[in-house]
Structure formats: C-alpha cells, structure tokens
Amino acid sequence: MTDSQAPDLTGTNPLAPAPEGVRTAADVVTPELVAQLTKGVVGSGRTANHTPFTGDKLADLPESGPEDVRRAFEAARAAQAVWERTPVRQRAAVLLRFHDLLLERQGEVLDLVQLETGKARLHAHEEVQAVAVAARHYGRKAPGYLRPKRHTGAVPTLTKVSELRHPRGVVGQIAPWNYPLELSVGDALPAFVAGNAVVMKPDTETCLTALWARDLLIEAGLPADVFQVVLGEGPVVGPELVRHADYVSFTGSTRTGREVAQGAAARLVGVSLELGGKNAMLVLDDADIEKAAAGAVRACFSSAGQLCISIERLYVHESIADTFLERFAARTRAMRLGNSLAYGAEMGSLAGERQLKAVERHVEDAVAKGAKVVAGGVARPDIGPYFFEPTILDGVEDSMAVCDEETFGPVVSVYRFGTDDEAVERANATPYGLNASVWTTSARRGLDVASRLRTGTVNVNEGYAPAYGSVQSPMGGMKDSGLGRRHGSEGILKYTEAQTVARQRLLPMAPSLGMDDERYAQFMSRSLRLMKAFRFR
Known part of the structure; x- marks a missing residue:
C-alpha cells in the first residue's frame, strides 16, 4: 500500500501549535512535577527521557551508578526491617488507600503514560484498571494469603504443625517500558503487602509514570524508604540490582531474562520472569x-x-x-x-x-x-x-x-x-x-x-x-515465555519464604515407654498402616 492509498488515520499534528484548551507535554511535565517525583531517586549522574509523540525531551533525570544501587539497597534494608513488623492488615490498608487515590487522580497518570509510551488514552486506562484491581485484590486478600496455616503433623494429635510466611527482604524489580504503571507498581504491590521493600529499576524512558505511582503510594501511607528507585542503562544498573536483591522480579525480553536468571542463580536467590511471546x-x-x-x-x-x-x-x-x-x-x-x-x-x-x-x-x-x-x-x-x-x-x-x-x-x-x-x-x-x-x-x-x-x-x-x-x-x-506467576496466591507467595514450625507433644519421635528400637519400629509400622486405613493425608 502506498502513502497515497493509506487511510486517513491522522490525529493532531504534534508539530503544530496546540489548539486552545488542549494539554501539551509542557503543561503536564512541569519542572515542579519532575523535581517532586525525582527527589527520592538515588542517582549522581544525569540522563533524560523523551516522548514518542514527537521525539522531544520530556525531562532531565538523575542517573544511577553501581554505588547508587548499593546505597538504595542499604536504605531499603533498614526500612524493611521496620516495615515487616507492621501488622499485615495495616500494610494491606495502604493498598486500599492507594486504590482510591489512583482512581481519583487517574487523569494525572493517564497523561504521563501517554506522553511516555505514545499509546492511546483508552489503552493507558487499561493500566489504571489493572493496577486498581491488583490493589483491591491484595488489599483484601493478603491477610488470608499470609495467615499461618495449620497442617496435619507426622503423628496426629502428638505433632502440631504451622506453616509461616516471612518476607524475602528486599526485592529487586526490573520493569519494562511498555506498561510503565501496571508492570512497575502493579507488580510491586504484593511484594509490599507481604512485608518486603522494593528497589525498582524502571525503564528511563517511562520512569515518570513509575515515580508518580511511588509518590501516590507514599501518600497512601507506604514508608518512603521501603520503595527505592534507581535509573540508568540496563547493562549497568540491572546486574547491580540482581547482585544485591533477595529476590528478583523481571519483565522483558527472553534474552535478557536468561541473563537475569543466571545472575540470580549464581547467588541462589529466587526469580520470576515474564518474557516474550508469539x-x-x-x-x-x-x-x-x-x-x-x-x-x-x-x-x-x-x-x-x-x-x-x-x-x-x-x-x-x-x-x-x-x-x-x-x-x-x-x-x-x-x-x-x-x-x-x-x-x-x-x-x-x-x-x-x-x-x-x-x-x-x-x-x-x-x-x-x-x-x-x-x-x-x-x-x-x-x-x-x-x-x-x-x-x-x-x-x-x-x-x-x-x-x-x-x-x-x-x-x-x-x-x-x-x-x-x-x-x-x-x-x-x-x-x-x-x-x-x-x-x-x-x-x-x-x-x-x-x-x-x-x-x-x-x-x-x-x-x-x-x-x-x-x-x-x-x-x-x-x-521460553518465563518462570513464575503474577496474580492470585502465587503472585504474593513468591515474595515470601515458607517456614514450617512443628511442635511435638507428650511423646518423642523416638523409642519411649520402655520400647526398644525393634518394638518402636514395629509400633510405627502399625501406626502407618492405620493412618492409611483411616485416610490420613
């Protein structure tokens, strides 16, 4: 199809003066907004991002190096030690307040998502929908997902078993450019409510959206140091983030996902990966x-x-x-x-x-x-x-x-x-x-x-x-499309470590009551047969 045959799909010419009443990038991304959003970024260098609508620069931004990443993890670790002692229902309440603030102020972030990604406004709203749903879900369900669970012990009535869930610590998150709200803060919400801190590296070209969401979460009650953001080139900042994290969450290409997985495996830390698709x-x-x-x-x-x-x-x-x-x-x-x-x-x-x-x-x-x-x-x-x-x-x-x-x-x-x-x-x-x-x-x-x-x-x-x-x-x-899952129980439990606590009562798990080794073995064999017959699991 030639240009002359192409359908008329034009919108507002981005190079022409804006009609009266139409918002522009300069109206949305003001110096005051950039200063507010980037004040928490750990970075000693300088970089910038741009809007796909015109190719023009949107904002000057801090750029992080390896030392900045290390300092971000130090601050996050100190904050996480306090945050995990906050009752889970109080942590969940932060997500529910964030849900309300997001819907009330969605116009602000819709502008940012559009300017940073170039997508249509309805498609930007899909991100608002997805994050609001995730905030509501984990705000309501996290206490149940994380509640200690009782299990049948090795010897019924004599062994009492509980499964506890502990936060992993500081999650390193590498977020992509294509869904800068949903695939940044949307993935971080279950990590926060599980008691973790997060050090996030959003894509620099779409980082204002992630920083806006961080600001909103802090307004909703999240301690600022629990959510750290570093900006910079992926080959520089990404490996440093993997080097310091207690768990890694990555969304991006399959090629880079393999590198992230190898770095995490070398340190024996867990990883979740959402990668490419056809x-x-x-x-x-x-x-x-x-x-x-x-x-x-x-x-x-x-x-x-x-x-x-x-x-x-x-x-x-x-x-x-x-x-x-x-x-x-x-x-x-x-x-x-x-x-x-x-x-x-x-x-x-x-x-x-x-x-x-x-x-x-x-x-x-x-x-x-x-x-x-x-x-x-x-x-x-x-x-x-x-x-x-x-x-x-x-x-x-x-x-x-x-x-x-x-x-x-x-x-x-x-x-x-x-x-x-x-x-x-x-x-x-x-x-x-x-x-x-x-x-x-x-x-x-x-x-x-x-x-x-x-x-x-x-x-x-x-x-x-x-x-x-x-x-x-x-x-x-x-x-090749990834490892792990987001959403549901798997989407929050992956940010936790499981611990089994077993309490033995009355009799030890060893010969007792005058039994020698052989009689104890016979007794346990009879007990195992009875437990199968009575359908113990």
Whole structure:
C-alpha cells in the first residue's frame, strides 16, 4: 500500500501549535512535577527521557551508578526491617488507600503514560484498571494469603504443625517500558503487602509514570524508604540490582531474562520472569465472525501491539477465512490513529526508533518474500515520528522473520487451517507460551481447545483481558515465555519464604515407654498402616 492509498488515520499534528484548551507535554511535565517525583531517586549522574509523540525531551533525570544501587539497597534494608513488623492488615490498608487515590487522580497518570509510551488514552486506562484491581485484590486478600496455616503433623494429635510466611527482604524489580504503571507498581504491590521493600529499576524512558505511582503510594501511607528507585542503562544498573536483591522480579525480553536468571542463580536467590511471546488466536469454524473480527482488532493492536500478551499469529478455519479476513481488514483500515491527550484515538505510536525499525524490517522482509499486505504496512510520520499503521499480512511463510520472531508492534500474520488438531499443533509450534485466544460459539469446544494449548493463559472469545484481569488466578508464561506467576496466591507467595514450625507433644519421635528400637519400629509400622486405613493425608 502506498502513502497515497493509506487511510486517513491522522490525529493532531504534534508539530503544530496546540489548539486552545488542549494539554501539551509542557503543561503536564512541569519542572515542579519532575523535581517532586525525582527527589527520592538515588542517582549522581544525569540522563533524560523523551516522548514518542514527537521525539522531544520530556525531562532531565538523575542517573544511577553501581554505588547508587548499593546505597538504595542499604536504605531499603533498614526500612524493611521496620516495615515487616507492621501488622499485615495495616500494610494491606495502604493498598486500599492507594486504590482510591489512583482512581481519583487517574487523569494525572493517564497523561504521563501517554506522553511516555505514545499509546492511546483508552489503552493507558487499561493500566489504571489493572493496577486498581491488583490493589483491591491484595488489599483484601493478603491477610488470608499470609495467615499461618495449620497442617496435619507426622503423628496426629502428638505433632502440631504451622506453616509461616516471612518476607524475602528486599526485592529487586526490573520493569519494562511498555506498561510503565501496571508492570512497575502493579507488580510491586504484593511484594509490599507481604512485608518486603522494593528497589525498582524502571525503564528511563517511562520512569515518570513509575515515580508518580511511588509518590501516590507514599501518600497512601507506604514508608518512603521501603520503595527505592534507581535509573540508568540496563547493562549497568540491572546486574547491580540482581547482585544485591533477595529476590528478583523481571519483565522483558527472553534474552535478557536468561541473563537475569543466571545472575540470580549464581547467588541462589529466587526469580520470576515474564518474557516474550508469539501469541496465537484461533478462530474456529463455528465462531461468530463479526465478534471475532472486532476482538482481533483489540487483541492485535492494543498499545500498538507493544504488549507481551497481544496476538501476532491469527489462525482462521479455511471455511470462514476469506469472510473473516475481509471484515477484520475493514475494521483495521477504519482505525483512528492519534497523539492527543484525550480519548478518541484507537491506536497510538510505537515507543521509539528501535521499535519502528523492527516493525519495518519484519514487514519489508515478508513482502519481499511474497507475503501480501492486506491492511496498513506503512509508517505515518505525518502523525508522529514513530507511528505505523495497524498491519495485516497474508501468505506468510516459515522463511519470513515475522513468522517466528516476536515483532512487538501492530503487525499480525493470518494463516488458514482445516481441523482443530492442526490449529492446536501449529499454535503450539513455537518456543514461546505466554497467551492464546480461541473463538467459538461452543463453550465445551472452547475449553477443550484451550486445554491443549501450551500457554500460561488462554482467553475464549476475547484476546487477553479476561485472563489478565482475573487477578485471583495466576498469570505467566510456559516454555521460553518465563518462570513464575503474577496474580492470585502465587503472585504474593513468591515474595515470601515458607517456614514450617512443628511442635511435638507428650511423646518423642523416638523409642519411649520402655520400647526398644525393634518394638518402636514395629509400633510405627502399625501406626502407618492405620493412618492409611483411616485416610490420613
């Protein structure tokens, strides 16, 4: 598709003077705000971040070095020793107050998320929703998750056993740029309520959002030193953070995740990793085509495809493929791109030049090798320097980079299949296993297909939001998509160490009451048989 054929997806021209009443970056990111947000950052150097909407600098920022990371951990450790002695219900109350403050003042952080990531406002609001849900969930459920639990002892009635949960200490968190609210503070909330401190390294380009959330948590009652932030280049700050942490939480690429895991393993500390994905959507032959086409737009192009759980591979049954593709393409061509700090745009910008080049490389390689661009396929510098149209590719073959490599942009490849077994086999034929989507009007068939997909989450008749938003259930990746889970009990218990306390009563676990070793062994053997007969567990 040439520029002259491209649909009119323009928003406000970022290079033109702003109309009266329209907020700009200068209105939002004031020197006073930057000074307020960065006063707690441990850093002796200087760096800056930029907005994808124009490429212009947003703010001058402190930059941390190895010594700054060490000092941040020292301060966090001292604060954590006091914080863990705070009753869990008081810690949980901080999250509930944060929930209310976040919803009351969401306009402030929506502006920051948009300016730092370039995403559309509705997609920025997905982050507010996700963090509010996590704050409410752990604010209500953390006391139950962390409560001491009684278990049956080795000898019933004689052995009393309790399972206790202790905070790990100071969690080192490395947060990505694509969801700067949800994947920073959203992941830190269960760590805090479990009694840990956190030293976070957000991506510098999106750090104002994380710093705003830190400020709000402090306003909600979190002790300031319990939440430390360091800024800097990943290869410099990241290894230092892993070197000092008692547990590491990382969200990012699979390549970097392997390095983080190796560093944590060398120190015998735990790690949770949410990594890359090449997520598949399966549209079965009985699917509602209109609903599936609308859902595919959400699944593929939310946050311009810069979402670990978004769809990049679309498998459609051959009997409905042409009809589905026609309707999906029509919806895609009609999407509105925009860059204003307001609702209305259906897709925003890519995050920067590196993402734009990766998207262009995948599309150009696919077209050169015979793929067909059904919709999109071109950059839109008339809107902003890193805008790229939502793109659908048909006829993608194995030799094309877009077939197997994660694009992390608004590009989806369409494939046809004949049977459910074929679709499942092809969807699973990837080293990744993060998310999947199945569309069908049969609940039983949907559950059957979902259970055969090797991904951490599967959504039936939606792309990603239902599974991710159901915070009582675990979310994470299989295979090269990661280790560990966020949400639910696993999302908080991973930030704790389990301790078993067993109290023996009346008789020792040894020969007693005049029994010699042989009689004691016979007695214990009879006891074990009786416990099995009476169904003790």
